[in-house]
Amino acid sequence: MKSIRKDPVIRIKPGFLFQHKYYLYPDSFGMIRLKKKIVIAIDGFSSCGKSSFARLIARELVYIYLDSGAMYRSVALYGLQNGLIRGKIIAVEELISELNNIHIRFRIEKGENITYLNDENIELQIRGSEVSSVVSAVSKIPEVRNHLVMLQRQRGRDKGIVMDGRDIGTVVFPDAEVKIFMKAESEVRAERRYKELVEKGINSDLDAIRRNIQERDEQDINRDISPLRQAEDAWVLDNSHMTFEEQMDWFKSVLIKRDLLLKS
Numbered sequence: 001m002k003s004i005r006k007d008p009v010i011r012i013k014p015g016f017l018f019q020h021k022y023y024l025y026p027d028s029f030g031m032i033r034l035k036k037k038i039v040i041a042i043d044g045f046s047s048c049g050k051s052s053f054a055r056l057i058a059r060e061l062v063y064i065y066l067d068s069g070a071m072y073r074s075v076a077l078y079g080l081q082n083g084l085i086r087g088k089i090i091a092v093e094e095l096i097s098e099l100n101n102i103h104i105r106f107r108i109e110k111g112e113n114i115t116y117l118n119d120e121n122i123e124l125q126i127r128g129s130e131v132s133s134v135v136s137a138v139s140k141i142p143e144v145r146n147h148l149v150m151l152q153r154q155r156g157r158d159k160g161i162v163m164d165g166r167d168i169g170t171v172v173f174p175d176a177e178v179k180i181f182m183k184a185e186s187e188v189r190a191e192r193r194y195k196e197l198v199e200k201g202i203n204s205d206l207d208a209i210r211r212n213i214q215e216r217d218e219q220d221i222n223r224d225i226s227p228l229r230q231a232e233d234a235w236v237l238d239n240s241h242m243t244f245e246e247q248m249d250w251f252k253s254v255l256i257k258r259d260l261l262l263k264s
């Protein structure tokens with residue numbers, strides 16, 4: 001008889017000690033075995049498929065997956081919900097003073113990574129256009145970055161983690177054993193984003209998504225603090241015309257080149 005596992009939970013609170021066993025994917029495949037426990041940092045432009053790829057890798061390795069973008073989105077949503085962000089105006093000092101009241105958790109429900117903000121399921125809200133249009137500005141606030149980077153490092157302390165974002169290989173884990181930098185053609189990215197939102201039941205407009213992707217690329221690359229950069233030792237993956245299977249084959253080839261794969 002199959003044993004019943006509790007819903008896996010990630011709690012992200014300052015000072016909270018994380019327990020790996022609670023938030024591994026219940027359907028982890030565990031098909032790839034490594035010689036040692038490592039950190040895998042995946043960075044790249046928005047809507048490149050970083051999250052999907054990171055999730056797949058986490059499942060194959062039976063590793064934790066952490067979506068750092070969802071953490072920035074959660075802070076942005078908290079600001080919107082509490083009147084600290086109105087239009088493009090952010091009450092920066094107030095938002096900073098609220099950081100310790102923003103408790104972000106991830107749960108894996110029916111195979112999906114679901115984000116909770118102070119016990120509210122906010123997965124749909126953080127993917128919508130309201131949050132998307134302010135999150136880059138929120139992610140430029142140094143105190144917000146420092147706070148979230150501290151939480152991300154806590155999470156990766158015991159390794160066995162795949163984290164995706166913009167600065168994971170350059171700032172959060174400069175010593176990550178495997179760094180991947182993902183790219184894809186902008187039209188492909190816009191279409192993927194559109195499809196993803198439609199599948200989640202979020203009303204979307206392809207032209208608006210194109211503009212948002214372009215704006216976010218510019219903001220991510222040009223911001224003063226932790227801009228999106230390819231780490232010197234990152235492996236570059238352009239997945240514009242690749243299936244998930246091809247991406248996994250590419251990933252395995254990286255593991256072989258890094259002599260990390262345990263031959264069975």
Ligand code: DC
Pocket residue numbers: 046047068069070072073135136139164165166167168216220
């Ligand atoms: O990956 P995403 O689109 O969900 O990220 C949302 C925003 O957060 C995006 O504008 C860039 C920012 N971000 C960041 O600055 N650093 C990270 N490590 C992850 C995301």
